Amino acid sequence: MKYDMSDYPLKLEGDNVPMVRFQNVTKKYGQLTVLDGLNLDVAEGEMVTIIGPSGSGKTTVLRMLMTLETIDSGVIYVDGEPLTHMEKNGRLVRASAAHLRKIRSKIGMCFQHFNLFPHMTALGNCMEGPIQVLGLSKEKAEKRALELLDMVGMAEKRDQHPSRLSGGQQQRVAIARALAMRPKVMLFDEVTSALDPEVISEVTSVIRSLVDQHNLTMLMVTHQIGFAREISDRICFFFAGQIEEQGAPKILLDSPQNDRTQQFLSAVLDAN
Amino acid sequence: MPYLDFLTTYSDRFLDGTLITLGQFGLAVLVAIIAALISGLMKMSHSKTVRATATVYIELFRGTSLLVQLYWFYFVLPLFGFTLEKFTAGFVTVGLCYGAYGAELVRGSIQSVPKGQWEAALALNMSPAARMRRIILPQALVTILPPWGNLMVEILKGTALVALISVADLMFETRQINNNTYLSAQAFGTALVIYYIFARFMVTPVMRWLERVMARKIGRM
């Protein structure tokens, strides 16, 4: 089906507006099509996990939502408003930098390699965004940061620089840093992949408590199938830039309909 | 004349010259930092015109000699209506010349900051200016300091050329003393030692100290 810009609504309205919508999103790197007409809705408060073989485009989904990558066609909506585009004279045009900043403020992200700022302490990392971007006072930012560091069990290490922290500790600080911006959507991009096996649970337990206690919308890319089963509302299996199969964890993991899903799952479960 | 007598007779002139050299050095470093930072950042701009402007500056100064530049700034620039007093012409030219070398250091150090740092700053929704100022530049500073230390020594050495447009620096005074006394070994030897002491026991240790301070600040030590 051929899409025209007029096929995309200027705004999502009605009763069941999703928190995130990918509508016919395509991404290419040169000749290589990474995402091919992706359609995906994520409801408010929903926890969606993306699994799939490497190169299937799953990380690209998160990076496009965080605007770290541009898209080649299609529109991404966040909280009913277009993210990649904006309205101008009743039509959708490419988003300006100011528009991107406005919508982006609803999204937070945690990275595989944490990407903490090495020249700031754990506390400084969590205060930087609130002070510089949200314009909070130093006192308010510190109070907020300390609450979050406490929540992820890192309050004691508040004055340490990242180089003094283990991988698991760094990732927990990174989660606190992202939450300090009060996002509506949180993205977790292989947050446990760079961790030693024995500290993975430090991070997964923090994410689990987020799912239990907050109404955050979350998208997660992970290789931890067991963890995904436990906390996801829905799992999407990506293959060659498309969603090959999706469904509730129990259904998708225990009785996959698609051959490729079956192959992938048996390969992953064998490896574990 | 015994060397000690030589020293006591001419110590005032060596001292005067040394102070001028230090002034030239300090001001030239300032000019170089500003020029390197501006042109280094311009080199990374999205705008082709901005990049090209920086390239012209860098290649012009790196492609010609400092001495040619000095003469040109002092003797030819007045014909364009800009007359620089010789002291000013001296440190401005030296600063601009080494700033062009510094520009590449600035660019390299900024590019050495891992991509994840830009991404994390973007994910926190920081403005481009805040990303640069708060996240990238502090980290780039740590990588740029060691090569910048070498550049500082080059700048100090470069200031000796201002003597050739008659700025009364250490080099200039030394030549005058040599012309008056024909005691070349004593005159030039003393100046060599003074330059050496500044480079080896003042500039380099200060830069090493700065490196340590910055490394500690960034939590790498």
Place this chain on the structure above:
Amino acid sequence: MLDWKLDFTWEILPRLIAAAGNTLVAAGGGYLVAVVLGLVFALAQRTPSRTLTFIVRELVEFVRSTPLLLQIFFIYYVGPQFGLRLSPWAAGLIAIGLHYAAYLSEVYRGGIENVPKGQWEAARAINLSTVQTYRRIIIPQALPPALAGMGNYLVGILKDTPMLSVIGVAELMHTANSIGADNFRYLEPYTIVGLIFLAISLPTAWLIRRFDKALRRKMGLTR
């Protein structure tokens, strides 16, 4: 405001181009001295003698930390004080060669130190002599990465030759100075000198960069 005199330009251009030849000779000669002397400095720092290593190390530091201009004066004027008269050319080439030998010795040292320790051990294991180890194993691996640095200092030497004008070597700057003094016109000679330097050093630097890139690709350091 500006009056660039074309006929004056044509009049002085042949003299300046001839002087550019002298500049190239000075740069080439100085570089030759530096390449050889630099190797001596580098190898002297790898001998078992701690005293020799220390002395050469300090000498290199001293030369690198002090202005070339002052070294030129020192070498030219100090000789006669002790009865040794050097021609401007000889003094100039020695000064500039010595100065850049100090820099090149660091390039060589870096190259040699970059060869993994395992290479020395492997050479020992097949019982090569020290000379054989350097000649067959170490230098072939140390040289390619050092070549870019060596090339940069060739351009560096070229740009420092104008300093030789102060002791009367008739290179570009010296010629431009005398043209300027004779005619009371500095715009054309100094500008042309600048342009000649650009015309020589920009293509040279570009060639060195290309050569370096090709070499790295060939050595499999980059794709």
